[in-house]
Amino acid sequence: MENDTAATLGSLSSHQGLSDPQHSDVVPLSAATLDELAEKLAAAATVVGIGESTRASRETFGVRDQLFRRLVRRHGFRALAVQDGAGVAAGLDRYVREGEGSAESALDGAWRPWRTAEMAAALEWIRAFNREHPDDPVRIFGVKPAQAQAEDYDAVLDHVRGSAPERLAEVASHLEVIRTAHHTDEHVQRARGMHPGRPFADHARDALALVRSLPDADDADHAGGILARMRLIVDFHERSVAGRGNYAGDAAVWADALGDAQRRAGLRVVYWDGIAHTSAAETVLGLAPERGPQPSVGSLLRRRYGARYVSVAIGFHHGDLGVVTVPEPAGELIDAMLGEVDLPAHWLDLRRDAVRRRWDGPAKARVISGVYDASRDAAEHMAVASLADAFDVLIHIRRVSPVRGLP
Template identity: 25%
Template sequence: MTDTVTEWIKRHAHPLSTQDAWAPLDDQSPWGDIVGDAPLVALGCSTRQTHELSTTAHRALRFLVEEKGFRTLALEGDDPERLGLDEYVRTGDGDPLAMLAEARPFLRTGEILDVVTWMREHNERHPHDQVRFARLPEGARLEPTTRRELERQLADDVLWWHEHTGDKIVYWGGIAHTAVAPGSLGGHLRERFGSGYLSVGLTFEDGALPWPITAPPADFAETPLSATDLDTFLLDLRVARPEAVRAWLEAPTKTRMIGPTQDPLEHLSDGAFGDWFDVVGHHRHVTPAHLIAG
């Protein structure tokens, strides 16, 4: 079974050729067919602390804005309006480095600064067709006290912004939220948008965060992805697949998720890889994100 799955992955994988956020987007063209007409793409990172996963998300964002008409980035983890980032990308007012120094720790990276800088440069080139950050609903908000309440609030915030603006939205956050599962943000948005919600899982085999991270156990869903020997690739999990691949995608499994203070052995479970994600962007090796002052 493993050989069949690995061969299927190798046959349908789209290699990504660079980890330079600013390089031409020639290797990003598969996103065109993968996204189709979906109005909401979620880039769920198994960790927010690596250069490679952040750069893959950044380059996907660039393609979706430049080629697919997306105009909003919903950046999970902090309020860009509170930080002043939304004002900066629209007008150029302020110092984005100082703003990010006030953000949550996993957003204080050179990779996120690159995203903000690119958004500002895009808006300078297109002053009448700008890309922006999603804002939170106006008025008083109750603080969620349970995980279920948090997931519902995250989903409601995205729904409010979509209904308020009509924008196509890229949601960039953690894999535990974006995966399609009962009660998750991804689960709520799948209920609302159906196949118009595209769940993308950004995964990896090993590397540093900056502490060393070894390959996950063999029973994790990433194992067949790493067996391809491809460094970095996109894979649409919805394409035609033989019985062995269906079994892999539909079987109960685990996939790694590592937060800023979580145990590196933490993982997503109680679901199937093919239910959680429509697309996967896998990386064999990762290196730490570049921290900025703050």
């Protein structure tokens, strides 16, 4: 890939004065630049996938949030799709449409990367918008099927406590250790050296067998019953990254869920996820190159929607993410090439013919996952055969700081 930044300065916008009263002080792009970007994204899009290379940066989240707000306010987008279970997303949707509880309480059962002050503020903005537009609200839905939640573990243990208290300790020995995955993913526990050892899916299956053996198991086997909850727990752990043994996710399931929800509601959708999921082309993960190219949610959406699926990647050069300090990227990464522009932030429209000719080709973009290790930074990436096929727009931020986690 030719690295000729000077020739593409016509498509790059730099940091300017911030004039939008809704604009966060950590968003390193001006309000005018964000306006321009949102207009370009919305021009012909039904679904806009906005991916981040990390879920732990205030700046990358802030840019994504500000683009979303503009797509809603000025361009008629009325749905937000997130990587989480249908049950969690339904709770978020109830909050933003009906004001049920608070943003923080709505996020209680959400996937850990969503449980931040920044995400709570985004939900509060959507709730405020919906109060002003009760007949034209923004909806939220999840791309994953319904998943086990903390209350499912509690319900199973309460049932055993009441029906077979002599088996409670045995069932609890399996469930208490694996419910920690709802706070810190099992594969992250392994990477951090805090995993207890035995696969969580094995514990879940053993707990299911114990519950099935209880005298009243047949009575508990109905929708919402104890066996149904236990099967949900088993499914959660079997379909996790650790349970599957790979990071690919269920791209086809997630893409179908998003596409079906969009079609039923007839709404324009913004999809928030990591860049390996929002990429409009198949990806190869640097930590698992032996698996070869894998379909992404975005690649399947591109097949379904064509140019009406627009893919945006927000990356960064270096910075402190709180849990880890990320160094300057290796020279072969697109993040390093974009970092040659000495600006707080800039963007690149790969749909412009001249820009595509200069920047397209095989590329590697850094991905900061929950198992990121700075000592192997060069391997922490996703690779694509064509940068311009994978992303329509690249946004690059020079330095980042950490998001603020909720208690």
